[in-house]
Amino acid sequence: MKIVVIGCTHAGTAAVVNIKENYPDSEVVIYEKNNNVSFLSCGIALNVGKVIDTTEKLFYSSPEALNSLGAQTKMQHEVLNIDFKNKKLSVKDLLTNEVFEDNYDKLVLTLGSWPIVPKFEGGTLDNIVLCKNYNHALNIIEKSKYAKNVVVIGAGYIGVELAEAFKMQGKNTTLIDAENRIMAKYLDKEFTDIAETEFKNKGVNIVLGQKVQKFEGTNTVEKVITDKGEYNADLVVLCIGFTPNTKLVQGKLETLPNGAIIIDEYMRTSEEDVFAAGDCCVVKYNPAKDTRYIPLA
Incomplete structure (x- = not known):
């Protein structure tokens, strides 16, 4: 056979x-x-x-x-x-x-x-990366060496773990999600409240209930623009789903x-x-x- x-x-x-x-x-x-x-x-x-x-x-x-x-x-x-x-x-x-x-x-x-990659304006700028395979991993680690402000888009399992990892490496870390809670699909509010408090206490900027609209920069990404604000970024990781x-x-x-x-x-x-x-x-x-x-x- x-x-x-x-x-x-x-x-x-x-x-x-x-x-x-x-x-x-x-x-x-x-x-x-x-x-x-x-x-x-x-x-x-x-x-x-x-x-x-x-x-x-x-x-x-x-x-x-x-x-x-x-x-x-x-x-x-x-x-x-x-x-x-x-x-x-x-x-x-x-x-x-x-x-x-x-x-x-x-x-x-x-x-x-x-990975799901919506067609954002400015989505082809350098340093907007995915997190899925071996080459992605090498790319993230190499680019993060020179990044000061890291924005992770998507607060599911992968996004929250990356946000923790970047903060451990001393990066100014922002975690953005359109939902009003992190890990909203996986955990009840009583648990995500605890996790969000822990992230904030560690210095991670949690941005919830905001949808990413576009990215700005010359050749490399410099800002993430949402429907309610804007955030500095040298490196953006898409973890949308x-x-x-x-x-x-x-x-x-x-x-x-x-x-x-x-x-x-x-x-x-x-x-x-x-x-x-x-x-x-x-x-x-x-x-x-x-x-x-x-x-x-």
Whole structure:
């Protein structure tokens, strides 16, 4: 049986390890667009705050480790198209630009997610960065060396952790969110009140109930303008949220309106022999007995 896995960060890595453990005779082929696997993006803030001293420590596997399990790990290969009816893939080698065809018996989609980036005026200025992958982590750490005023936009899990990390590094840190509370989707007010007080006591500027309108600067960002104020910034990190990275299967599989692939309790998609896991798909949310999109590292 030939199993193809598309994407290999967390869900992909876990899928490969478990497939080879439970079906050691299966042929497993991995296609990964980037040049690394298994990067713990949830640890970027720890790296920024110097709790973890090197970014490389945020990897827990490697192409070599997966190959040692018997998988064929094809890095910097992008899947361009999937023919679900005939179980065929069109793949591009990003190093040679060669395009070739492959086939599968079972397909595992672990396509992940990507940060939401609204089209702000001034959004193309330098030092406005994302926080998702290895290269983003290196970029944030390098740029923060020279930044005095850091603005983090979005006060979810990632935003509050980054705000803490930047403050630990002695930066003038501002945390902005359109909601009236930090971590409003995750914690009740009695808990976020405590967290907000702690941030303020540590010197973090908490700006709530304000929507970012635009960025100002010559070549590099200098100010963040909201609907109620303006804030100095040498570095801006966008932590607004995530969207499923599912353009590859758009219109081919059943999805939520936001593109998250719908799966059943066995992680099966609407196409036979095609499975999905991780940030590209929904989860069964047991407390409410419903289906939701909850992207988490």
